[in-house]
Amino acid sequence: MADASTTLSSSLGLNPRLTDSHGRVIHDLRVSITDRCNYKCIYCRTGELGAQYAELGIEEYLRLIRVFVGLGISKVRLTGGEPLLRRGLMELIQELAGLRTLEDKPLELAVTTNGHLLDGLAAPLKAAGLNRVTVSMDAVDAPTFEKITRVPGSFETVLEGIRAAREAGLTPLKINCVLLRGFNDDQIEGFARFARQEDVVVRFIEFMPLEEGRLWTPEIVVPLKEIVERLSRVMPLVEMPPREASETARRYTFADGVGEIGMIAPVSQAFCGACSRVRLTSDGKIRTCLFSQVEHDLYGRLKSGASDEELRVYILQTVQGKEARHHIGEPGFLKPSRSMVHIGG
């Protein structure tokens, strides 16, 4: 007799795709491959460097990612913690670069990193099959940068890393900047110049209540509208058309067409309706939203001997329950149990 999982799987067809109960198709998987980070950014960490959550073996991440890819995931972003700290990263990327999507194409493979180790790793990452990196960078002057990361010398190190990544062809190279009023909002205009000089896409991201400590208030968020106004005063901005419906960034260039700026506004202009993401934490839990109050223990099932088919069914069922939206700024908003660095941003 067929068991419940086999019945569900076969009733879903040969190649069921990840969808949720709100009709969204999920094709973007973010995987945290370590909970450790070598930076202590003031808006993210309390100052401790140690990991709070376990790491899986590289083979285990690979098996889980393969199951996700069999369900229609076409884009995989490795993150952390700081993913470049992870031993076995090159082997993981080599294996992932060999996978094919349901459309028989290579995966889109990206890494989000603080860039500290990128100078030495950019060329090997490219050779292993990585397509792109996004580097997090919250200031374009060294003293402000180092006040935020709390690591001396970090600005020059990251700048070298960015240049090495561009040279290695890990492009388009994106730089993500989280703005906090009173900390680094004086960097906005400097970032515009940086985007043009360094030939990188700078994306400003609104600060979300996902920090380890308690820093977030609505007032500390620098909203998209304000950033656009400030940049337009320096140089007229021209909005660029979206490339796909699930694109999180509003894209702008300058009147002379040189440089690209993106604005990601999860707080002031939430884009949950077009969300196409799920996340896997370093210890193998599925999170269907950054702000989920529950986690789904995929690794627990793998450990207790589940077959790939059983993992598929579990993922399909879990993703069906993806939250409609987050509730930042609403009465009764609850911070999730994990902060950004422990979820995998």
Ligand code: SAM
């Ligand atoms: N260590 C890697 C890095 O620095 O990119 C990956 C992990 S880090 C948590 C990923 C991204 O999350 C960084 O760009 C960081 O700025 C961003 N981030 C951290 N806390 C955030 C928050 N509360 N709101 C918005 N973005 C946040």
